[in-house]
Amino acid sequence: MGEKPLAVFIFQPPPGLPRIQRANSGEGKDKETMNIATSLYTGKLVRLTRIELEKDPETLAEWSKDASLARMLNVTPARPLASEQIKKRLESMEKEIDEKREMFYFHIRPLEEERLLGWGKIYWIVWPSQIANIQMAIGPSEQNKGYGADAFRLFLRLAFDELNLNRLTVILPEYNLRGIRFIEKFGFSQEARRREVILRDGRRWDSLHFGLLRSEWSEKHD
């Protein structure tokens, strides 16, 4: 075992036959070779890190005092949460991640600092179909500094280049215009408009589903 030389076949298609495409070379993607030194978790401004159970809940609790973040995400009612409640939720989420293996969740921090800028997750992964949902939030005081775009690029690369997903879905309320503009810049397009799913401030709003296929993804989005 292990002594046999490794056989290498180089397949050259005869003239007239189409060349075989590399399995992971998405159209519109200019990267051709793997660079093992490229960090999946480090961007130009931010890095993706693990949860700090002792410190992060306080920051998240601070953000939950205002409904703005929660309302922009989805249908779960916004509510202020105490840091102890948040810590418990993070712990049970870590447990679920460990058992189910269908979610990746990271906390976003600046390159050289420990403070929490936001969080993001790739969730509802269905491995056989190579699909998942993606969601990200940047703290109210940390917005408009380019952190979100830098982090989102990392999440997309992780999803397509490491998890080998074929498709990502983002679900947004129709009133989250900034979020819609943000994901459209990354190539997501609207695919479904679920009518009147959300009841807030006394009126009905639609919930929008956006999709990005591997073939539409480009790392050139800056």
Place this chain on the structure above:
Amino acid sequence: MINDIFRGKLARLSAENPETYAEHFSRWWHDSEYGRLLDLSPGMLFSPKRVKEWLEKELEKDPPEMWLFGIRALKDDKLIGFVDLSGATPHGDTFVGIGIGEREYWGKGYGTEAMKLVLRFAFAELGLHRVSLNVFDYNPRGVKSYEKAGFRMEGRVREMILRDGQRHDVFFMGVLREDWFKQFGAEYGLESNIS
């Protein structure tokens, strides 16, 4: 008020003991076509015992997280399928799932009628604002049935399923209470004063 709301012309919505559901669900799941029409994830072939344990816990919850009904054919009182409403949000939206496990009852209107009955339950009894569902692009019979029950197309989500080496799209459909009352209110002797 009309109170006989669980019975149609072909079928009725029934309550079953966990054991009965479990025996049928386990058997139906062994039909892979049934499983692939119903679920985007690969089917697990659970034993009746395992299904029973899960259902016992689920059906004990009060108020229920899942409104589950059996579908029984009126002509022979046979349990032929199930329908459930689950994942209701505080905004009045819920997802519906339906499956006819007994193949000889396919394509004869049983599913459509059960869907109509569960929508009547959702709007006339639960007071929901809308009901949602997903259906796969290789299930045109399902799409047609749901349209008959009042659902409208709300989108086509691309390449959600990879099966037999091919990628398939998923349709999102929804029905709003206002539209449902307009379409079916008269049939059921109902009139809505809320939109």
